[in-house]
Amino acid sequence: MSDYMIRAVAAEGKIRAFAAYTTDTVEEARRRHNTSPVITAALGRLLTAAAMMGSMMKGDRDRVMLKINGDGPVKSITAQADTHGRVRGFAAVPQVILHANAKGKLDVGGAVGNGVLTVTKDIGMREPYVGTTMLVSGEIAEDLTYYFAESEQVPSSVGLGVLMNRENTVRQAGGFIVQLMPGVDDEVISRLEERIRNIDSVTSMLDRGMSPEDILNEILEGFSPEQLGGRTDIAFSCGCSKEKIRSAVSGLKAEELESLIEGEQPVTAHCDFCNTDYTFTPDEIRAIIAGKTILQ
Numbered sequence: 094m095s096d097y098m099i100r101a102v103a104a105e106g107k108i109r110a111f112a113a114y115t116t117d118t119v120e121e122a123r124r125r126h127n128t129s130p131v132i133t134a135a136l137g138r139l140l141t142a143a144a145m146m147g148s149m150m151k152g153d154r155d156r157v158m159l160k161i162n163g164d165g166p167v168k169s170i171t172a173q174a175d176t177h178g179r180v181r182g183f184a185a186v187p188q189v190i191l192h193a194n195a196k197g198k199l200d201v202g203g204a205v206g207n208g209v210l211t212v213t214k215d216i217g218m219r220e221p222y223v224g225t226t227m228l229v230s231g232e233i234a235e236d237l238t239y240y241f242a243e244s245e246q247v248p249s250s251v252g253l254g255v256l257m258n259r260e261n262t263v264r265q266a267g268g269f270i271v272q273l274m275p276g277v278d279d280e281v282i283s284r285l286e287e288r289i290r291n292i293d294s295v296t297s298m299l300d301r302g303m304s305p306e307d308i309l310n311e312i313l314e315g316f317s318p319e320q321l322g323g324r325t326d327i328a329f330s331c332g333c334s335k336e337k338i339r340s341a342v343s344g345l346k347a348e349e350l351e352s353l354i355e356g357e358q359p360v361t362a363h364c365d366f367c368n369t370d371y372t373f374t375p376d377e378i379r380a381i382i383a384g385k386t387i388l389q
Contacts, residue, residue, distance in 0.1 A: 096327040098145055098178065099305045103316035107277040108285065110313060111145040112269040112305035113327060118180060119255055120263040121329040125368045128187045130257045132167055134199045137255035138233040139172040140180050141268040144327050147174030150216060158213040163231060165206025173366070179330035181366040199257070205231035210240055234268070241272065248273040254295030265299040269308055288312055331367035338362045338371045343381050354378045
């Protein structure tokens, strides 16, 4: 099954829901950043959430960025997504080794620690929307549930999961977000809460072969769910390139550029999101100074 997400409504529009399958995307992030299992789980959860939150926006160029800053050993985790299912992200410390938590699971909360979650939405306005909430567990799903309620005033339930193979590759990854719309009555709320309390974990459902459609049908059974539109493909995708880096470097002052090549050594720029290096020779820097472009 390739990575994708779906959207749905239920209870005559009083519930909206999103579900995603992200195994290949999370594995690509693990491969690019060489993350340890607990960091793969943490980053994978945040990437999955970012993908679904990106689909909540409407503008073709809209973007959402989720950033967790904690006092745990990972320090920070960042994920960014657009409305087309393209996601990228990284952890400040990709290699963290911790014992399993009390439930015998990867201790994501221990890796993250106490801190804050910041959600930045760039929707083409002069200033982006920024919402910040305290972390309630560091497990990410619970933290996003709290964020939606406190910062956006939207009662929500978020489920995220990453299951690892013995060789530390990603076996399953995905998640869901279910939200209550204004005007929903107490009876619907009670029934939905009961459904969510009794479902299996995201990784258990995925490992049983359940698709995003199956997951939403399981959660929304009895609420007449209706899928909106088709699938949106999800993939790890970074828009960086040497030309974009060149353009950014061109904005430096001539004396700053000259200082970069005083020792006649290549200059390397690094993209944190995809862990890619771009190297410029001294001659390329001199060409930038001269306002020229050297074709590669």
